[in-house]
Amino acid sequence: MNKQEIYDYLHSRHIWHEITEHKAVYNMSEISDLKLPYPAADAKNLFLRDDKKQRYYLVTVKGDKKVDLKALRRKNQTRPLSFATEEELSAILGLYAGAVSPFGLLNDAACRACLFIDEAFLEEPALIGVHPNENTATVWLKTRDLIKIVEEHGSGVQVVKL
Numbered sequence: 001m002n003k004q005e006i007y008d009y010l011h012s013r014h015i016w017h018e019i020t021e022h023k024a025v026y027n028m029s030e031i032s033d034l035k036l037p038y039p040a041a042d043a044k045n046l047f048l049r050d051d052k053k054q055r056y057y058l059v060t061v062k063g064d065k066k067v068d069l070k071a072l073r074r075k076n077q078t079r080p081l082s083f084a085t086e087e088e089l090s091a092i093l094g095l096y097a098g099a100v101s102p103f104g105l106l107n108d109a110a111c112r113a114c115l116f117i118d119e120a121f122l123e124e125p126a127l128i129g130v131h132p133n134e135n136t137a138t139v140w141l142k143t144r145d146l147i148k149i150v151e152e153h154g155s156g157v158q159v160v161k162l
Contacts, residue, residue: 001094001106006132006139009106015149017141024135025098031063038140039063041127045100047089047113050079056092056113057081060102060130061162062120076116076160094133101131102146103139105155114156117147122159 001009010017022034031042042063049056055078061067069081089095092112093104102115121128121143128146129138150157 001103001133003132003134003137006103006106010139010141013149015141015145017139017145019132020129020138020140022137036129036138038125038127038129041121041125041140042129042138043102043121045102045130047084047093047095047100048081049084049088050081052079053088055079056084056088057116058093058100058102058105058113059116059162060121060128061118065118065120065162067162072116072160072162076158099131099133099135101133102150103130103133105150106153107133108153108155111154111156114158115147115150116158116160116162117143118162119159120162 020036025031043060044063046059046067048059059067073081086097092108094107095104105113105115126143127140128143129140132139147157
């Protein structure tokens with residue numbers, strides 16, 4: 001799904017959301033230059049794989065958090081984790097570096113990737129801001145709605161403390 005297809009999907013499902021169009025951003029430091037309506041809800045997304053390249057994980061955390069891959073592995077009993085390649089990101093989620101988003105899981109027909117979402121996104125106001133599969137906008141929606149979308153697609157979701 002591309003950006004417009006994500007917008008159409010949200011509209012057709014009557015899911016509350018707001019859209020902030022902006023210049024392309026490729027990392028969290030570039031986002032600090034933007035004027036965003038819900039900066040505390042902005043998400044950072046990491047696409048990871050295990051050492052056997054059999055399991056893939058999209059890790060979504062608050063933008064200001066750092067992710068300790070070894071701690072994530074221990075807490076969630078995964079094999080050793082590392083960043084997936086740009087080729088894997090494109091092949092599995094249909095995305096490019098800088099546009100990684102939980103909405104990319106909707107492009108994963110085989111449901112090879114699982115979403116690990118930081119439980120901090122469920123704290124009030126329970127909003128999350130993610131790219132609509134392109135890095136030129138941010139979609140703000142309720143975290144529980146995002147989780148439901150991903151689960152209904154068939155991808156696994158784990159709410160984790162990061």
